[in-house]
Amino acid sequence: GLAERNTAKTIQSIWEEEIFSRIHPDDLQEKHLQELRFFHFLKSVPEKKRPDYYLIHNMRMRDHSGRYVHILHRMFYIASHSNGSVWLSLCLYNFSMDTSLSCTILNSADGQTLELEKQNCNDLLSDREKEILQLINKGKMSKDIAQTLSISINTVNRHRQNILEKLQVNNSIEACRIAKELHLL
Incomplete structure (x- = not known):
């Protein structure tokens, strides 16, 4: 696994710095970009349907020996504020055998997929x-x-x-x- 066998660690933070430090630098930049794109995509989705969508993204993370292994990252926005803005997200990381999987948004209610383009983010800011x-x-x-x-x-x-x-x-x-x-x- 990513850690030594029979070890556990509690991270005293809500931030993912411990995880970020293991992600390949190129993949970390891509992860941030795709999460921002997913966030902006969800703003166009009716609030009640937002939990139906999640993001999947393949990346490389260092294991306990320092070797990069393929990981599937899934991100869910599972709650919104009363004003409709996205509030709570959940990220899951699992080992991945399929390294060809591109960054995709999935609708778990109907199986529809939307592939996010791997492009620069120049359009995020004016x-x-x-x-x-x-x-x-x-x-x-x-x-x-x-x-x-x-x-x-x-x-x-x-x-x-x-x-x-x-x-x-x-x-x-x-x-x-x-x-x-x-x-x-």
């Missing part, structure tokens, strides 16, 4: 949002960004909120990190 994120990455404050781009500080702050929402992060530092991983910066 050109203006990318421009603002680049300035944030350089350490610029909203006031300075507003002056540089000749827009109001309120417009800058609205773009910042949109960036955080689209990249599914809580702050600008995380947004810059994810944007770098996805080659948006």
Whole structure:
């Protein structure tokens, strides 16, 4: 397995850093991209039907000896907030024998499949949002960004909120990190 036999470990965090550290770097970037694409896909699905869909994605993870093995990653969004936004997700990781499986969205209610394109994520953020994120990455404050781009500080702050929402992060530092991983910066 991924760990030594007869061992167990409790991770004192809701974040997947322990798992991320085992994923092949190329596959980790692809995982983040496809999860974002899946999240944006679900926004177009009626709230009651969202739990019917899940994402499957093949990736490589290091086992206890450091060797990469093929893993099937499945992601489910299983609950939404009262305002309709996605709230709770579940990721499952299993060994995979089928390495040809591409990133796919499955509808468990009717068996329909939708293949996610393995393409760049340049369309996740608008050109203006990318421009603002680049300035944030350089350490610029909203006031300075507003002056540089000749827009109001309120417009800058609205773009910042949109960036955080689209990249599914809580702050600008995380947004810059994810944007770098996805080659948006």
